[in-house]
Amino acid sequence: MDKLISSLIAFLIALVPASLIPNNNSINNQTTILFTGDIMLGRSVMGEAIDKNDYLYPFRNVQGFLVDADITFANLENAVINDCPSQYKGSFSFCTTPDIARGLQESGVDVVTLANNHSYNFGADGFEETKQNLNDLGIKSVGWGNIEVVEKSGIKFGFLGFDYVTSQKNIDKDLELIKESDPKVDVLIVSPHWGNEYTSTANSFQSTVAKRMVENGADVIIGHHPHWVQNYEEVNGVPVYYSLGNFVFDQMWSEETKKGMVVKMTFDGNKVVKKEEFKTYTSKIGQPEIIIESPKE
DSSP: OHHHHHHHHHHHHHHSOGGGSOOHHHHOOEEEEEEEEEEOOSHHHHHHHHHTTOTTGGGTTTHHHHHTSSEEEEEEOSEEOTTOOOOOSSOSOOEEOHHHHHHHHHTTOOEEEOOSTTTTTTHHHHHHHHHHHHHHTTOEEEOSSOOEEEEETTEEEEEEEEEOSSOOTTHHHHHHHHHHHGGGOSEEEEEEEOSOTTOSSOOHHHHHHHHHHHHTTOSEEEOBOSSSBOOEEEETTEEEESOBBEEEOOOTTSHHHHEEEEEEEEEETTEEEEEEEEEEEEEETTEEEEEOOOOOO
16 A cells, blocks of 8 residues: 555656756755955965965965855955066065966855956056956956856855945946846845055945945945955945955054954845854965854853
């Protein structure tokens, strides 16, 4: 009798269209996204990697943490060009080589924003070369009037980047891009480069623009540039991290520039169901580590 019932159930299931049968993704469609602070793989960071003959040097202590997420997003503060000069010290023109940029790929970085005040350090040609080299590594880039979409578990996550350090003239155009992008994705993540360097609190420009971004469709805002971790707030329920500080950098001359934050967001469908904040610290040039704090008693 049991065999007859089993056979009957199997027969009935076979009649159901495959599209109506739930799969693992439809049952559990949670997605984790990691957001890091500023990454700069040039200057002394590149020097350390070259001296140690280790292109993964900047990520040695964090690689396992980064690759564990479904999506990892970062702000990249340097050009990626084939003929990057070995300028280890002093320069404010940042570049690295495709070989050292492989550390991004092998650490699970999926999308970077190039909307910052260093992406054009080697001109328009250097910027185009950067985009191509990143693309060759399988890394998507935003920040040049484009949206990139990463789909996980049937959910479309869109990424945008804007630079307000170099210029603040295109805000209305940027807001229009946010508005146009919103219906194309399930979750829209916006990354502005803004604020005053070496300050812990967002300025009035940042807070005003954040509100306008939310009004036009931003679901998450992740800021960069101040090199310090700045305050967090929610705008109409939208998480706004004004600055995550430095992640990979060589600013070893102060405690605050050695610190950073990595944010891990868990999405259930298109809703944020969990936010986790991890402190980072750079005790060696350009080599951050995750600070695991003891639980409070």
